[in-house]
Amino acid sequence: xxxxxxxxxxxxxxxxxxxxxxxxxxxxxxxxxxxxxxxxxxxxxxxxxxxxxxxxxxxxxxxxxxxxxxxxxxxxxxxxxxxxxxxxxxxxxxxxxxxxxxxxxxxxxxxxxxxxxxxxxxxxxxxxxxxxxxxxxxxxxxxxxxxxxxxxxxxxxxxxxxxxxxxxxxxxxxxxxxxxxxxxxxxxxxx
Amino acid sequence: xxxxxxxxxxxxxxxxxxxxxxxxxxxxxxxxxxxxxxxxxxxxxxxxxxxxxxxxxxxxxxxxxxxxxxxxxxxxxxxxxxxxxxxxxxxxxxxxxxxxxxxxxxxxxxxxxxxxxxxxxxxxxxxxxxxxxxxxxxxxxxxxxxxxxxxxxxxxxxxxxxxxxxxxxxxxxxxxxxxxxxxxxxxxxxx
Amino acid sequence: xxxxxxxxxxxxxxxxxxxxxxxxxxxxxxxxxxxxxxxxxxxxxxxxxxxxxxxxxxxxxxxxxxxxxxxxxxxxxxxxxxxxxxxxxxxxxxxxxxxxxxxxxxxxxxxxxxxxxxxxxxxxxxxxxxxxxxxxxxxxxxxxxxxxxxxxxxxxxxxxxxxxxxxxxxxxxxxxxxxxxxxxxxxxxxx
Amino acid sequence: xxxxxxxxxxxxxxxxxxxxxxxxxxxxxxxxxxxxxxxxxxxxxxxxxxxxxxxxxxxxxxxxxxxxxxxxxxxxxxxxxxxxxxxxxxxxxxxxxxxxxxxxxxxxxxxxxxxxxxxxxxxxxxxxxxxxxxxxxxxxxxxxxxxxxxxxxxxxxxxxxxxxxxxxxxxxxxxxxxxxxxxxxxxxxxx
Numbered sequence: 001x002x003x004x005x006x007x008x009x010x011x012x013x014x015x016x017x018x019x020x021x022x023x024x025x026x027x028x029x030x031x032x033x034x035x036x037x038x039x040x041x042x043x044x045x046x047x048x049x050x051x052x053x054x055x056x057x058x059x060x061x062x063x064x065x066x067x068x069x070x071x072x073x074x075x076x077x078x079x080x081x082x083x084x085x086x087x088x089x090x091x092x093x094x095x096x097x098x099x100x101x102x103x104x105x106x107x108x109x110x111x112x113x114x115x116x117x118x119x120x121x122x123x124x125x126x127x128x129x130x131x132x133x134x135x136x137x138x139x140x141x142x143x144x145x146x147x148x149x150x151x152x153x154x155x156x157x158x159x160x161x162x163x164x165x166x167x168x169x170x171x172x173x174x175x176x177x178x179x180x181x182x183x184x185x186x187x188x189x190x191x
Numbered sequence: 192x193x194x195x196x197x198x199x200x201x202x203x204x205x206x207x208x209x210x211x212x213x214x215x216x217x218x219x220x221x222x223x224x225x226x227x228x229x230x231x232x233x234x235x236x237x238x239x240x241x242x243x244x245x246x247x248x249x250x251x252x253x254x255x256x257x258x259x260x261x262x263x264x265x266x267x268x269x270x271x272x273x274x275x276x277x278x279x280x281x282x283x284x285x286x287x288x289x290x291x292x293x294x295x296x297x298x299x300x301x302x303x304x305x306x307x308x309x310x311x312x313x314x315x316x317x318x319x320x321x322x323x324x325x326x327x328x329x330x331x332x333x334x335x336x337x338x339x340x341x342x343x344x345x346x347x348x349x350x351x352x353x354x355x356x357x358x359x360x361x362x363x364x365x366x367x368x369x370x371x372x373x374x375x376x377x378x379x380x381x382x
Numbered sequence: 383x384x385x386x387x388x389x390x391x392x393x394x395x396x397x398x399x400x401x402x403x404x405x406x407x408x409x410x411x412x413x414x415x416x417x418x419x420x421x422x423x424x425x426x427x428x429x430x431x432x433x434x435x436x437x438x439x440x441x442x443x444x445x446x447x448x449x450x451x452x453x454x455x456x457x458x459x460x461x462x463x464x465x466x467x468x469x470x471x472x473x474x475x476x477x478x479x480x481x482x483x484x485x486x487x488x489x490x491x492x493x494x495x496x497x498x499x500x501x502x503x504x505x506x507x508x509x510x511x512x513x514x515x516x517x518x519x520x521x522x523x524x525x526x527x528x529x530x531x532x533x534x535x536x537x538x539x540x541x542x543x544x545x546x547x548x549x550x551x552x553x554x555x556x557x558x559x560x561x562x563x564x565x566x567x568x569x570x571x572x573x
Numbered sequence: 574x575x576x577x578x579x580x581x582x583x584x585x586x587x588x589x590x591x592x593x594x595x596x597x598x599x600x601x602x603x604x605x606x607x608x609x610x611x612x613x614x615x616x617x618x619x620x621x622x623x624x625x626x627x628x629x630x631x632x633x634x635x636x637x638x639x640x641x642x643x644x645x646x647x648x649x650x651x652x653x654x655x656x657x658x659x660x661x662x663x664x665x666x667x668x669x670x671x672x673x674x675x676x677x678x679x680x681x682x683x684x685x686x687x688x689x690x691x692x693x694x695x696x697x698x699x700x701x702x703x704x705x706x707x708x709x710x711x712x713x714x715x716x717x718x719x720x721x722x723x724x725x726x727x728x729x730x731x732x733x734x735x736x737x738x739x740x741x742x743x744x745x746x747x748x749x750x751x752x753x754x755x756x757x758x759x760x761x762x763x764x
Binding site: 426 | 583584585608614615616617651652653654655656657658660661663664666667695700702703704706707710711714
Binding site: 043094 | 232322329332
């Protein structure tokens with residue numbers, strides 16, 4: 001089983017990253033901090049010539065995603081939604097769906113397991129819910145399974161560590177992912 | 192009364208732009224097509240030195256917004272949310288809130304009237320609702336008044352013209368904005 | 383084509399009823415004012431003996447619904463949801479799904495067209511959205527088509543007549559239903 | 574500190590009740606199983622004479638609520654919303670707001686702490702979210718504090734005991750309520 005985690009924060013060691021550390025500890029995870037990559041803006045995907053206009057890091061990232069069994073999106077709540085960094089990465093999928101270089105993108109996305117970890121400072125247990133609903137629609141569209149989400153509360157650095165509920169949920173996700181790993185490796189041995 | 196319209200589509204003459212044309216016709220509007228401007232990614236706003244790192248078009252745009260009485264956001268539904276182009280513009284507000292060059296940003300935003308026009312291809316009357324809820328939270332945060340939204344259905348170019356309900360709503364918004372203009376100019380004359 | 387309309391208001395000639403009058407005018411509609419009927423509370427549907435405990439008007443109403451092609455739910459926004467009167471009627475469907483007297487309930491519901499008309503006094507264009515999302519899930523569960531919804535603003539009697547957008551939407555729905563009627567009767571004649 | 578819990582299920586020892594047992598264990602709680610009481614339907618609250626038409630158990634229940642510091646609502650997810658039993662109880666608040674027998678209802682509700690515990694069988698972590706949003710609006714309206722919610726997954730009797738995340742959240746709520754109790758009794762002793 002392979003896990004890829006996409007981090008949408010622009011802040012190093014911010015609350016969402018910290019919460020994700022708990023959820024992902026002692027697991028083999030490919031971590032992608034989107035802020036470390038150059039991703040050009042979306043182009044008009046009806047004008048295919050534009051698709052080739054500029055090389056960037058996106059193709060390498062989407063390949064990582066296509067290879068993974070489990071995708072974890074980690075983002076702070078910025079303005080009551082995912083960060084523009086993460087949204088840009090997802091908006092680019094519209095090009096990939098039309099890109100002859102990735103003919104099997106839609107097929108590969110099917111049945112992938114998605115988890116979302118997010119932390120916000122302003123009443124996130126209520127005000128992050130539209131983002132949760134959006135992620136459900138995103139997953140539905142590509143027939144991915146939106147398996148779980150964790151909402152944490154935190155504004156200043158490290159504040160999420162005071163949100164017991166979020167910490168427990170992150171530990172639960174960690175246990176779950178570990179058990180999935182074990183099952184997968186058992187199945188692997190039997191092959 | 193001044194109106195500024197921010198367009199989040201990457202497509203020229205796309206459905207959301209067309210629907211907005213109806214809502215804004217015969218009105219004096221400052222139109223900002225975000226795709227025509229360079230807006231650098233958000234930076235870690237706790238590290239103030241980063242704020243000055245790169246010049247871009249954002250300061251000019253946020254000044255237009257601060258001067259307007261009415262703000263119209265126009266965006267296609269991309270992946271069940273606003274476009275990353277528009278989200279980036281909004282994410283940058285977090286820097287502006289801390290930027291000594293804009294000490295009155297929060298004050299200026301108060302009581303501004305906001306309208307949202309959006310068009311989507313996949314069941315937007317249901318699946319754009321999380322974006323509507325997000326916009327409500329955004330406006331609440333800055334004490335702006337989220338006055339109305341229009342959802343239209345359309346995928347291929349021009350398809351929104353078959354959505355009678357959206358066309359009527361756009362015409363209603365146009366009438367409303369014109370009446371506001373007239374009232375404002377009457378008040379102006381009396382001064 | 384047959385239309386059944388369920389009214390959830392406890393008030394005679396309230397705002398939601400008025401708005402529905404526009405949407406349904408000059409159409410043949412079976413109108414069910416739920417307040418005029420006795421519907422007993424839901425019982426524990428795992429204890430089938432309870433199902434027969436008390437006769438009420440529900441079986442007659444659900445038969446009307448099963449016979450219709452189009453179902454229109456009309457409810458004021460009470461406490462940011464549908465009225466308890468309408469919710470009780472819908473909760474009873476859980477018994478019907480298990481009731482041997484209605485073996486084809488689920489089958490009959492499939493592909494029925496559903497419309498929702500609602501009026502609220504407290505920012506309904508935002509605060510009625512959870513009810514819209516709930517209705518979508520309800521329709522999904524029974525594979526009904528949630529075709530449209532109309533939200534109107536109004537508190538005092540008749541106040542919805544000042545909501546131009548809602549009036550236009552109701553007129554649009556009326557036109558749509560009439561055109562459906564005509565198409566259906568054309569198809570009927572050809573048979 | 575006094576806690577009142579309103580149970581909206583029609584089933585004895587159902588999943589939502591079981592989950593609430595964990596959240597409320599070893600606490601002094603006034604438990605109100607709504608199914609055990611007679612609550613007449615809402616009446617047209619603009620016709621005050623109707624208010625006195627029929628005696629029922631509602632006045633006794635609303636008094637319990639007014640006396641409590643903490644209100645816990647417990648309901649299964651029925652048709653993607655709270656049960657009609659609970660919704661009826663809440664709809665009746667509209668009469669209480671106008672009832673001269675309860676002149677201080679609105680004042681008394683202010684700053685009460687509200688918790689919601691709900692269990693659903695069909696993807697409740699997503700499909701119960703509209704109910705959560707509704708409860709937020711309900712609390713906002715009366716200036717109550719919507720402190721937390723717990724969503725659990727379960728269909729058959731006892732199935733919620735397999736939802737680790739829900740069990741942890743219920744235990745967290747239990748700890749929190751106990752600590753509140755202790756603080757309150759400390760404050761009480763100092764008086």
